[in-house]
Amino acid sequence: MFTDFDFDVISRSLPYLWQGMSFTLGLTFLSMAGGIFLGTLLALMRLSSLRVLNMPAGAYVNLLRSTPLILVIFWFYFLVPLAMKKLSGDAYAQGIGPFYSALIAFAMFEAAYYCEIIRAGVQSVPRGQVHAAYALGLSYRQAMMKVVLPQAFRNMIPILLTQGIILFQDTSLVYVVGLTDFMGAAGKVAQRDGRLVEMYLFAALVYFLLCFSASHVVKRLQARYNVGR
Amino acid sequence: MIEINNISKWYGSFQVLRNCSTRVEKGEVVVVCGPSGSGKSTLIKCVNGLEPFQKGEVLVDGISVGAPGTDLPKLRSHIGMVFQNFELFPHMSVTDNINLGQIKVLGRSREEATGKSMKLLERVGVKEQAPKYPGQLSGGQQQRVAIARALAMDPIAMLFDEPTSALDPEMINEVLDVMVKLATEGMTMMVVTHEMGFARKVAHRVIFMDEGQIIEDATKEDFFGKPRSDRAQLFLSKILHH
Numbered sequence: 277m278f279t280d281f282d283f284d285v286i287s288r289s290l291p292y293l294w295q296g297m298s299f300t301l302g303l304t305f306l307s308m309a310g311g312i313f314l315g316t317l318l319a320l321m322r323l324s325s326l327r328v329l330n331m332p333a334g335a336y337v338n339l340l341r342s343t344p345l346i347l348v349i350f351w352f353y354f355l356v357p358l359a360m361k362k363l364s365g366d367a368y369a370q371g372i373g374p375f376y377s378a379l380i381a382f383a384m385f386e387a388a389y390y391c392e393i394i395r396a397g398v399q400s401v402p403r404g405q406v407h408a409a410y411a412l413g414l415s416y417r418q419a420m421m422k423v424v425l426p427q428a429f430r431n432m433i434p435i436l437l438t439q440g441i442i443l444f445q446d447t448s449l450v451y452v453v454g455l456t457d458f459m460g461a462a463g464k465v466a467q468r469d470g471r472l473v474e475m476y477l478f479a480a481l482v483y484f485l486l487c488f489s490a491s492h493v494v495k496r497l498q499a500r501y502n503v504g505r
Numbered sequence: 506m507i508e509i510n511n512i513s514k515w516y517g518s519f520q521v522l523r524n525c526s527t528r529v530e531k532g533e534v535v536v537v538c539g540p541s542g543s544g545k546s547t548l549i550k551c552v553n554g555l556e557p558f559q560k561g562e563v564l565v566d567g568i569s570v571g572a573p574g575t576d577l578p579k580l581r582s583h584i585g586m587v588f589q590n591f592e593l594f595p596h597m598s599v600t601d602n603i604n605l606g607q608i609k610v611l612g613r614s615r616e617e618a619t620g621k622s623m624k625l626l627e628r629v630g631v632k633e634q635a636p637k638y639p640g641q642l643s644g645g646q647q648q649r650v651a652i653a654r655a656l657a658m659d660p661i662a663m664l665f666d667e668p669t670s671a672l673d674p675e676m677i678n679e680v681l682d683v684m685v686k687l688a689t690e691g692m693t694m695m696v697v698t699h700e701m702g703f704a705r706k707v708a709h710r711v712i713f714m715d716e717g718q719i720i721e722d723a724t725k726e727d728f729f730g731k732p733r734s735d736r737a738q739l740f741l742s743k744i745l746h747h
Contacts, residue, residue: 407555
């Protein structure tokens with residue numbers, strides 16, 4: 277049966293697949309950046325002793341971590357336009373489009389996970405470091421920016437990247453709002469040319485190679501940081 | 506300079522400080538000693554507000570540390586503090602460690618700060634370590650850098666929280682030498698330590714604490730000379746044994 281395989285289909289559709297891959301990579305990096313930014317804010321809120329800050333952040337994290345990602349993507353895609361119509365009173369108000377709604381959904385969903393990673397990272401910095409920063413007269417903000425977060429992020433780089441690898445795989449879910457990422461592009465070619473096995477094998481191979489080498493990098497980083505301490 | 510009036514502090518239902526009162530005059534060196542868990546470190550951390558307290562009052566240069574309106578960062582920038590575990594920032598070079606507060610808090614330029622840092626590093630005898638990272642230095646060197654970092658803020662007083670307890674024996678003297686020099690130059694100092702040699706040499710007063718209370722607050726001569734409380738005597742006999 278293997279003689280029937282036509283692997284030419286891959287080279288023929290490479291430009292289109294590359295378009296899908298650049299979409300996947302773009303969405304991954306943007307969501308990661310947004311997720312880490314939001315996650316840092318959430319983590320600082322959760323670490324605050326003020327209930328008005330830590331309660332909402334805790335509720336947000338628990339809610340999103342108990343919700344399937346695909347549902348969050350749907351929510352944003354269908355509910356945001358509805359909400360905008362309601363809010364603006366304009367029955368023809370446009371949504372923000374599938375790309376931005378997916379990006380926001382991913383960033384907000386990932387933020388919940390990054391929040392917990394960053395919170396643990398901040399707590400891994402010894403209390404004495406915070407005391408030393410305060411004793412010099414640094415403000416909370418300065419102590420965080422100059423002393424705590426740089427050390428916390430250094431400890432967290434491996435696990436942040438691991439979460440990024442998971443995100444990279446999860447972006448394939450954007451097909452539900454009609455976006456074409458690498459997985460979607462491979463799927464479309466497969467359907468069009470009737471080459472399901474070849475295309476899906478190729479897609480799996482690409483995902484595997486990228487994720488495997490990325491996690492190898494993570495492992496090496498981990499080893500390096502462990503030596504430094 | 507530093508005035509501590511009747512402060513009490515609780516961790517939950519456990520009282521760590523019981524009505525502690527003392528004062529440190531300008532130019533005075535006060536040594537605080539006592540068994541571990543007696544509240545010495547907590548007391549000294551109340552002076553610059555690193556540890557909050559529930560009752561009483563701490564005044565530094567007339568400014569109340571615990572009062573809600575106090576600009577704590579500004580007050581802390583006037584008081585140098587040296588910690589048991591050095592607490593240098595491991596992700597910064599030695600120079601950057603000493604520059605940080607000068608640039609961020611005092612608003613000095615990088616050149617000005619670096620100039621000052623180098624002078625201080627020379628003073629504590631580790632100038633050649635300037636470009637290194639704290640992890641590459643010995644404990645004694647790290648603690649001397651930490652002293653330089655505190656001095657860079659031109660403090661009106663210095664707090665030392667067991668500065669030699671985490672050091673290997675052969676490194677204790679290099680740190681004590683710096684502290685003795687500082688004391689003889691007239692720096693106001695409050696020092697939590699078990700180094701009775703240091704106390705004998707430069708302290709004006711010695712405070713003995715036990716179970717969150719100040720048991721003795723005496724001049725050096727009285728503390729080491731005249732009869733004193735049983736608990737202080739017992740403590741001294743234990744640590745002066747060797």
